[in-house]
Amino acid sequence: MKFTLKIWRQKDSRSKGKFETYQIDNIPSDASFLEMLDILNDELIRKGEEPVAFDHDCREGICGMCSLHINGRAHGPDEDVTTCQLFMRKFKDGETIWVEPWRAKGFPVIKDLIVDRSAFDKILQAGGYISVNTGNAPDANAIPIPKDDADVAMDAATCIGCGACVATCKNSSAMLFVAAKVSHLAHLPQGKIEATRRVKAMVDKMEELGFGSCTNTGSCEVECPKNISIAHIAKLNREFLKANLEA
Amino acid sequence: MIKLDSKIPKGPLAEKWTIYKETQKLVAPNNKRKLDIIVVGTGLAGASAAASFGEMGFNVKIFCYQDSPRRAHSIAAQGGINAAKNYQNDGDSIYRLFYDTIKGGDYRSREANVYRLAEVSGNIIDQAVAQGVPFAREYGGYLTNRSFGGVLVSRTFYAKGQTGQQLLLGAYSALNRQIAAGTVKLYHRREMLDLVVVDGKARGIVVRNLVTGEIERYGAHAVVLATGGYGNVYYLSTNAMGSNGSAAWAAYKKGAAFANPAYVQIHPTCIPLHGEFQSKLTLMSESLRNDGRIWVPKKKEDAEAIRKGLKTANDIPDEDRDFYLERRYPAFGNLVPRDVASRAAKERCDAGYGVAPTGLGVFLDFKYAIERLGKKKIEERYGNLFQMYEKITGVDPYNHPMMIYPAVHYTMGGLWVDYELQSTIPGLFVAGEANFSDHGANRLGASALMQGLADGYFVLPYTIQNYLANEIYHPEIDIKTKEFDEAEKNVKDKINKLMSVKGNEPVDHFHRELGKIMWHYVGMSRNREGLEKAISEIRALREEFWKNVRVSGSADNLNPELEKAGRVADFLELGELIATDALHREESCGGHFREEYQTEEGEALRRDDQFMYVAAWEYKGEGQMPELNKEPLKYENIEVKTRSYK
16 A cells, blocks of 8 residues: 655654655555554665654553554544554555644653653552552452442543543543543442542642643543543542532 | 572471561661662562552662553553462362462472462452452452463453453552652653672662663662563564563673573464564463364365465364364363463464464354353453454454464563572562563463562562661662763663664664574474574674664664664574573473474473473673573472373
């Protein structure tokens, strides 16, 4: 297959970036999007040009390291996948493909297509945990948990922290990311004890780090590669309300 | 010659760990905050160790090359984690998990370490549940289990096909809590490039800041490597693209012995290779073998027709299907251990019965399970794996069997450690896949997560104190000494050397070539001639690399090509050590299969009288043959038998 690529190039966080155009040919339809970029980079290196920097690691859709806005969509034109699991057969031969980094105030660009997502770590450090020290745990079956609760918790916990929800939101809100963790822990008896403190601390941190507010457009849910439902945002809102009433 | 003292505590097997804990040295709370620990790697072993050290009151610095600790490749483990809980009332016990692990490892691991692993396995599940890890449950609210290869009980806990992800997020949450509390400081996008040894003790590391390109130094009273395995020597593997052996290799060059590098696990159920440009292989969890049946056609003409696309799997009637694992191993069937399943697939494909277009593939069929349990049940158990398979291959596994083939997955070998998980360099501890200790010559499914978390939560927090208790008089480590200067100079020299070759071939070219040599000659089936050839070809490739590699960009900013180049330079040395170890071990055991040593039925033939030892290799300088040190293995609590799954 053959493509025209318009790729965002930016030297570092202080420089201004711009789109560069590349022509690429002989791409197998079985190649993943990142493998297509590997092939492009191989050509660029051989020509003496600097290859395109992009984040990636596991290449099986679970580490959350890969990103990319492709033709205006987070993780590109396929449903429920990360960019590493997007295959070139999803594109038309001869198509022009626009490739950009995540664009959000909370995620500054480091180089080319790589952004800094350490804000996500900071939000979780604010309260995304259950305070239990190693060695303090009772037997795992001491507290039965209804299967339905455990299943909802699992669905929420499936978030890979890639940032697609922020990148796709017109307000650059991190609400789905925060809600996934709040909802995961609030559905479990172990997590209920700190629920109030957790939700306030995490929402405060999210706002402090420059992420916008949620206006319920639902676009995050559409682009989430792990299909995390905005029902978790409703859960977050309930927990947040509860926390404020208790305060 | 290194003195290998395994430091196994005295006393009966079942009491060794208790005796150790009761008699070890402890560090008082007021002294803990004066002691620094460096942890490299944020996977299950690293994150759990660092969080636990922080809770105990030590000062911890943790490093990862990724943008966040949560990306470490433990995240990709799918199927589950073993624990001897006996919740299923199926006769499981600590002894049985110990026995299965020793047998699964083909009698090449250390009894005392493995027993301790089985002993703490239950605590891991307790800890994870307390952290909020959403393991699968029954309607009654209690935890459920499934079975994995090589065992006769159901002791595997799981969270859909994302068990590694959920356990890692649990350890990461504990780590986040300590980062917020100020006991742990996180250094992300940093890659360890050298170990600093002062007066014979590990005292720090030199890292490259992957964003700015700066070379940075960090000191500590002890260093823990939890940097994972070296499977990416083979280029194509189920590892993440960034997984590498450089930290372990730097430690090896500074005097840490490297044990059993030839023990590499080739996982039977991966999506087959489809093209030259391919960058990695994707695993399909072993848990699928609970319900999927593995087969190839009985008739060669059917196999050929499938390869050519003239027939599909569904055209082959049941009586013309060869369920070769069920045929060869009736007792364990599709749930034989990984090494056995991989070799059996290779045997069928080599004989001309392979079904992928390349000839290298077998079927993993869910038709029978769907008939038995219904599609909904299968979807509930494996939904995300089926989805992943369909996304990658474009084939719907509910209606057509999956096609699978073995791929490099895990390395049982690693840095040699004693009972305390301390390497041959005092103060350097090694945890998780990076050490060699528990899996012998073959790891059982769902045991990697168990070992990583056992090391991090329940072993190191004790054993590291026994070492640090003697360090309380040592003030903060000075990073301006000549040892740090030298290590930094080493690192900078290597980077300059890589940047200045300015050859014609990109780094990936060399990595791919190395991978081909390793897969052909040091893969599932090995022999003397091939291994000798591999060694000479690796040497030639290494020479070519240093003459002709092209590393683009510059060293003073973010440069993924430079990162890769450093890793591949190390792989080009590590690959030779793997082949050297494989050549010296003239027997077949676990994942190490030497064609010269097999039974008439083609099963692995161990030679216990000559090879019942750990091979710990000692670095002797560039271009020198490494020296072999042997730690004899003694089995006092288990009868050594020929492994049979028939």
